[in-house]
Amino acid sequence: MIYKLWMSVVKEFLLLKRDLGGLIILFVMPLVLVITVTLIQDSTFKTVSDSKIEILLVNNDNGSVAKTVYDNLQKSNLFTVVTQINNIPLTEAVAKEAVYKGKYQLAIVIPENLSKDLQAKIDQNVQKIVSSIGSTDTVTHTETPKIINQKEVKLYFDPAVQMTFKNAVMNSIDKMISQIETHSIYTAFQEQLGEGSASFEQKSFITFKEIVPRVNNKEVLPNSTQHNVPAWTLFAMFFIVIPLSINIVKEKTQGTFVRLLTNPVSNRVVMLGKTITYSVICMIQFYMMVAVAVFLFPEIGLPPLNIEGHLFLMSIVALFSGFAAIGFGILLGTVAKTQEQSAPFGATSVIILAAIGGVWVPVFAMPKIMQIIAKSSPMNWGLNAFYDVLLRNASFLEIIPEISLLFLFFIITTTIALAYDKKKRAV
Structure with missing residues (x-):
């Protein structure tokens, strides 16, 4: 039994050896993929957090609010404010055209009389409140308040900009305007209450602080590497479905499978040989991806993959993910009649x-x-298991549900493949 299984494994390696180009692609392409995608995502992250984005500011107000907005944007680590193009002050039409053509990602248009009308509206509201508590003359009640229309700060975004960027910018602008309004309200109250009044503390009372998980008193900070390496490792593993299914189809069309069945070797031994062979390939893929993330990434400016204390559990997840991919490949190769069916599908x-x-x-x-x-995708089970190990510091017991689903997927697909093959041969 062991000898038959060994020879079945040797047969599979010989088949793979004949297609050396395909084997190299199977190992090299995933490495190129994970490096490229991680570089792109890491560069995007650095663009948002480290580099400044040029934005257009059309100032139709020229008051204190506009000045505060300009100063806050200039102090920000995210933006560089542009108020002129070719030494010509911006207008709304010029800014709109520049943004919609993709030359800039954002334009902010501050309306006319924003500072003046904001202060007048706040004065009205404060006056009404102070009057209601009897701090001013009742004469003011007879005055008809001036109607002040709501002001609109317009934001023009490049149509190619992602929604996440839009939301982040709008939240930042909204927070900035709210702080300006709050400051103006406090100032108006101080003026109404007189010089002897105590000053108001205008700092935000409620603040937000992210509590980062710690392992061995070290902060665990997720990065592009921790997200991309597991994801694209799984993607690479499942791509062995193509050569595996093609080899099974070849064996059927060339008569190799029939000759195997004439020998005292069961179909289960043949499938087990394929499972062992392609499991080895999957694990080689996994360790190559990890090695690149640990040793090469720091050399090209990417954050390295921290596998300290995680490699064993990651290997278990990779092994069971490989089983799921192999089961799917065996099923596809058994059901498909030609290579033209198995490869594209x-x-x-x-x-x-x-x-x-x-x-x-x-x-x-x-x-x-x-x-x-x-939740029905085996890649989702494997990805969650990898994230549990890398990012959530999970133990073996905590990843049992995911690896159990992966192994169950392998058992079900392989069983269906064997039953289908047996029924087909019996007809």
């Missing part, structure tokens, strides 16, 4: 599993129906 199905599994878009950002569907 294998590639497409892997991309679909990756898309709904959270490899490209986080599951929490998907619509509710897609979040439910995502």
